[in-house]
Amino acid sequence: MAEPMYRQIAEDLRGKIEVGEIVQGAQLPTEIELMDQYDASRNTVRDAIKLLTTRGLVEARAGQGTFVVEKVNPFVTILTGEPDAGVETDIYIAEVKAGGREPHNSTPRVEIQTANAVVADSLRIDEGDQVVSRHQERFIDRTPWSLQTSFYPMSLVDKGATRLIQATDIAGGAVAYLAGKGMKQVGYRDSISVRAPDDHEQAFFKLPSDGRVPVFEIFRVGFLDDGSRFRLTITVCPSDRNRFLIKVGEVPATVAPHDATVATPDSQG
Amino acid sequence: MAEPMYRQIAEDLRGKIEVGEIVQGAQLPTEIELMDQYDASRNTVRDAIKLLTTRGLVEARAGQGTFVVEKVNPFVTILTGEPDAGVETDIYIAEVKAGGREPHNSTPRVEIQTANAVVADSLRIDEGDQVVSRHQERFIDRTPWSLQTSFYPMSLVDKGATRLIQATDIAGGAVAYLAGKGMKQVGYRDSISVRAPDDHEQAFFKLPSDGRVPVFEIFRVGFLDDGSRFRLTITVCPSDRNRFLIKVGEVPATVAPHDATVATPDSQG
DNA sequence: AACGATTTGTTCGTATGTATC
DNA sequence: TGATACATACGAACAAATCGT
Numbered sequence: 317m318a319e320p321m322y323r324q325i326a327e328d329l330r331g332k333i334e335v336g337e338i339v340q341g342a343q344l345p346t347e348i349e350l351m352d353q354y355d356a357s358r359n360t361v362r363d364a365i366k367l368l369t370t371r372g373l374v375e376a377r378a379g380q381g382t383f384v385v386e387k388v389n390p391f392v393t394i395l396t397g398e399p400d401a402g403v404e405t406d407i408y409i410a411e412v413k414a415g416g417r418e419p420h421n422s423t424p425r426v427e428i429q430t431a432n433a434v435v436a437d438s439l440r441i442d443e444g445d446q447v448v449s450r451h452q453e454r455f456i457d458r459t460p461w462s463l464q465t466s467f468y469p470m471s472l473v474d475k476g477a478t479r480l481i482q483a484t485d486i487a488g489g490a491v492a493y494l495a496g497k498g499m500k501q502v503g504y505r506d507s508i509s510v511r512a513p514d515d516h517e518q519a520f521f522k523l524p525s526d527g528r529v530p531v532f533e534i535f536r537v538g539f540l541d542d543g544s545r546f547r548l549t550i551t552v553c554p555s556d557r558n559r560f561l562i563k564v565g566e567v568p569a570t571v572a573p574h575d576a577t578v579a580t581p582d583s584q585g
Numbered sequence: 586m587a588e589p590m591y592r593q594i595a596e597d598l599r600g601k602i603e604v605g606e607i608v609q610g611a612q613l614p615t616e617i618e619l620m621d622q623y624d625a626s627r628n629t630v631r632d633a634i635k636l637l638t639t640r641g642l643v644e645a646r647a648g649q650g651t652f653v654v655e656k657v658n659p660f661v662t663i664l665t666g667e668p669d670a671g672v673e674t675d676i677y678i679a680e681v682k683a684g685g686r687e688p689h690n691s692t693p694r695v696e697i698q699t700a701n702a703v704v705a706d707s708l709r710i711d712e713g714d715q716v717v718s719r720h721q722e723r724f725i726d727r728t729p730w731s732l733q734t735s736f737y738p739m740s741l742v743d744k745g746a747t748r749l750i751q752a753t754d755i756a757g758g759a760v761a762y763l764a765g766k767g768m769k770q771v772g773y774r775d776s777i778s779v780r781a782p783d784d785h786e787q788a789f790f791k792l793p794s795d796g797r798v799p800v801f802e803i804f805r806v807g808f809l810d811d812g813s814r815f816r817l818t819i820t821v822c823p824s825d826r827n828r829f830l831i832k833v834g835e836v837p838a839t840v841a842p843h844d845a846t847v848a849t850p851d852s853q854g
Numbered sequence: 855a856a857c858g859a860t861t862t863g864t865t866c867g868t869a870t871g872t873a874t875c
Numbered sequence: 876t877g878a879t880a881c882a883t884a885c886g887a888a889c890a891a892a893t894c895g896t
Contacts, residue, residue, distance in 0.1 A: 320864060346880060357866050362881085370639055370797060371781050378881045379874030390778065396665070399834030503834030509659065510779055510799065510824040512640045528639055530779065530799060530824065543837040555779040555799065555824075562831055565668030565772030568812040589883060615861060626885050631862085647862045648893030 325354050325364035333373055333384055344374060344382040370528050372556065390559040391461060395534075399503045422453040426483040428470070435467045438537050438548040446470035448480045450490070453520065460521050462553035466490065472499065472546060491538065491547070499546055507535040510555055521554045530555045594623050594633035602642055602653055613643060613651040639797050641825065659828040660730060664803075668772045691722040695752040697739070704736050707806050707817040715739035717749045719759070722789065729790050731822035735759065741768065741815060760807065760816070768815055776804040779824055790823045799824045 319327070332338050345353065350361040365382055368374045376382045427449045436443040451465045468480055468490075477497045479486055486493045491501050513523055513531045523529045531552050538547040588596075601607050614622065619630040634651055637643045645651045696718045705712040720734045737749055737759075746766045748755055755762045760770050782792055782800045792798045800821050807816040 322864075348880085359867085360865060363864080365881095376881060377874085378872065379879075381880065395831050396833050501834070503832070503836040505833075505836045506829075506831040508777065508829040508831070509827075510801070512642075528797065532779070539834070539836055541835070558778075560775075560777040562664050562775040562777070563772065564665050564774075565770070565808070566810070566812075567772040567774050567808055591883075617861085628886085629884060632883080634862095645862060646893085647891065648860075650861065 321354075321356055322360050322363035322367065325350070325356065325361065326367040328354075329364065329368060330371075330373060338384055340384050340386045342384055343380075344384070346381060369524070372528060375524070388557050391456060391553075391557055392559050392561060394561045394563070395506050395508075396561075396563045399501050420455040420458070421485070422455075424483055424485065425451040426481060427451070428481070429467075431467070435548055438535065439467065439469055439545045441469055448473065450480070461557075462551050463517065463520060464549060464551045466547055466549040468547050472497075475499070494546070499540055501538045501546070502541045503539045505537050505539075508560065509533050513552075513554075517552060523554060532558055532560075590623075590625055591629050591632035591636065594619070594625065594630065595636040597623075598633065598637060599640075599642060607653055609653050609655045611653055612649075613653070615650060638793075641797060644793070657826050660725060660822075660826055661828050661830060663830045663832070664775050664777075665830075665832045668770050689724040689727070690754070691724075693752055693754065694720040695750060696720070697750070698736075700736070704817060707804065708736065708738055708814045710738055717742065719749070730826075731820050732786065732789060733818060733820045735816055735818040737816050741766075744768070763815070768809055770807045770815070771810045772808045774806050774808075777829065778802050782821075782823075786821060792823060801827055801829075803829075 329338075329344065338344060344350075344365075347358055347361050347365070350356070350364075351358055354361065365374065365376060369376060372385060374382050375385050429447055429449045430444045431439065431441055431447045433443055435441075435447060436445065439447070441447075447470060448468045449465060450468075451463070453460065454462045454464060468477070472494065473480055475497065477494055477499065479493060480490065495501065509532075510530045511533055513521070513529070517523070517531055521531070523531075532555050534549075534551040536547075536549040536551070537545050538549075540546050598607075598613065607613060613619075613634070616627055616630050616634075619625075619633075620627055623630065634643065634645060638645060642654060643651050644654050698716055698718045699713045700708065700710055700716045702712055704710075704716060705714065708716070710716075716739060717737045718734060719737075720732070722729065723731045723733060737746070741763065742749055744766065746763055746768065748762060749759065764770065778801075779799045780802055782790070782798070786792070786800055790800070792800075801824050803818075803820040805816075805818040805820070806814050807818075809815050
């Protein structure tokens, strides 16, 4: 009797799912049926289901029923590449298409902003300095896959990178464009963490409204050959359908798993 | 009336927390007080709090109250280093201690196992082949920080790496030890994903029992100069107190933030 | 050590709203 | 349109944990 009833019910159902007694995508018994099976009230049954929902095992759909969630093919992103990322966009398109998936980026939303504390610290500029913000929504197979925002110091525009402040895709990627303007990225540093999504992210990624699926947040800071920082790219994507690869040293090329798709966070237009 | 009441209450409380009207560690009004404030029933107030709990913003303690969770200093791990990782252990110890934190690894639990599908696929051996499994619990400041399991093909032992099957720390790390036996790691590949913790992980990391905090799972496969795979290291750590850094190309050395601690997943004894 | 007050945890019942088929 | 199934919201009672007296 140590365990509350709703936990016992949840445990029992979880067991049936793991054993395969209830297969992926299949419907659970309705709340009414579960009331009978476990001799519990509807609220108690619902508490048990809520626990499974929080753990990401099942998904309730109003008017239909509760279903065992189906795992999606993870989207694989390679974080290590050539610092001079001119080819990264090509890799992105090639490999995504090779996986039979269709990539699509929204038209960038370009804004001139003043740097907040995070941006200023990342770019080693002063808080309040002007920066260009370029924001894009990225899709695969019409599924929302990542939200990306890049920040560039306004001084880059003064140095001739005028296309940064145009609300159009930069063919080949902004990093390659800047390289052509004499600002060649010689290195970058990524910082990966996980946090709860905000309302906008929850809506865009169509994440369950209970906020149970966290998102990856990747900060990429790019460096020029004088050691200065010329860009900060923040990529946000759901943690339940993404995986990241890091290759160091000599790593033989491997055949990508048939179901995997590969992209890079640098395909910023 | 679009938003249900319990969400409105949750949103309002979340705002007060973000603005700082309720500071970290402070107690929220009791359920009774919230009932009065929002003119709602206790169950509705509890639903709102449950939402905040799921998002990791607050924590309810029976008999005491509900409190705003306090964020811990994230533990920073650098995933890119020298492939020949002999020095990584030194970096680990130096930087962790520089951060004023005390690292501690458990004595390794060494087992001879037959490779399961995942291990076999990662090491490119057959399922059922014998492998050495070395498992360690890693702590910082007596706080559980990561669970690490390394798998080596049994053939390495035949080639002279006999210390792999001894249940003692390998000074300088197993990778350096193997390099001394002629098996020098020339590269590795990490794969980072996030998933719900299992029961053991939940208990070890003292994660909230509702399974709301996911864990990072990092697979590191090491390669020798002939392109073969000689080890698989799986590192699991809570996603709420860890961050990962990846450096590519020329990245100037930066002063680590005062509150950050740096380690590497390769400090396998 | 015992007790009461406070606070959250669990479980029931009931009614009504909303989404889907 | 009706039936079904989940979502929200109310009220009530008792259990369990915590803290101070």
